[in-house]
Amino acid sequence: MPVTLLYTVFGTSASNKTAKSVNTVRTVDIFVSRLDPLTTDGELIECINAAKGDLAVAEVKCTRLQSKYEELYSSYHVAVTVISVQFKAATELFSSADMWPLGAFVRRFFKQRHGGGNSD
Numbered sequence: 001m002p003v004t005l006l007y008t009v010f011g012t013s014a015s016n017k018t019a020k021s022v023n024t025v026r027t028v029d030i031f032v033s034r035l036d037p038l039t040t041d042g043e044l045i046e047c048i049n050a051a052k053g054d055l056a057v058a059e060v061k062c063t064r065l066q067s068k069y070e071e072l073y074s075s076y077h078v079a080v081t082v083i084s085v086q087f088k089a090a091t092e093l094f095s096s097a098d099m100w101p102l103g104a105f106v107r108r109f110f111k112q113r114h115g116g117g118n119s120d
Helices: 041-051 084-094
Strands: 025-035 057-065 074-083 105-108
Touching (some): 025 057, 025 084, 041 084, 074 084
Antiparallel strands (some): 025 074, 025 105, 057 074
16 A cells, blocks of 8 residues: 655655756745844845855845835845755744844745735
8 A cells, every 4th residue: 555645745865866856946035124224235145144054045135125214224025045945944044033133123024915905
């Protein structure tokens, strides 16, 4: 009788060379706020690169968001693209308090779904 997997797994065998998988990527989306108003995209990219360790980061995109009080603080959507098998580790790392400057407000960034609202 065949064994049926009840959950998804990712293969980890380095010795099995019979079949090859493709590398897929996912994006870790982070909301960062309460940053100095003069914060730049480059500074946030440096933060990611300094903390990533051995994670394979394919791309980092920073989008400055409209802050309620722009003269007091800045807010960003930081999108970090990693290979899929490292998504969980990357999410945990980039959501950790130790990764960001003292006093920064950090949480997962969730994009709004299109077509979910009522139309007139």
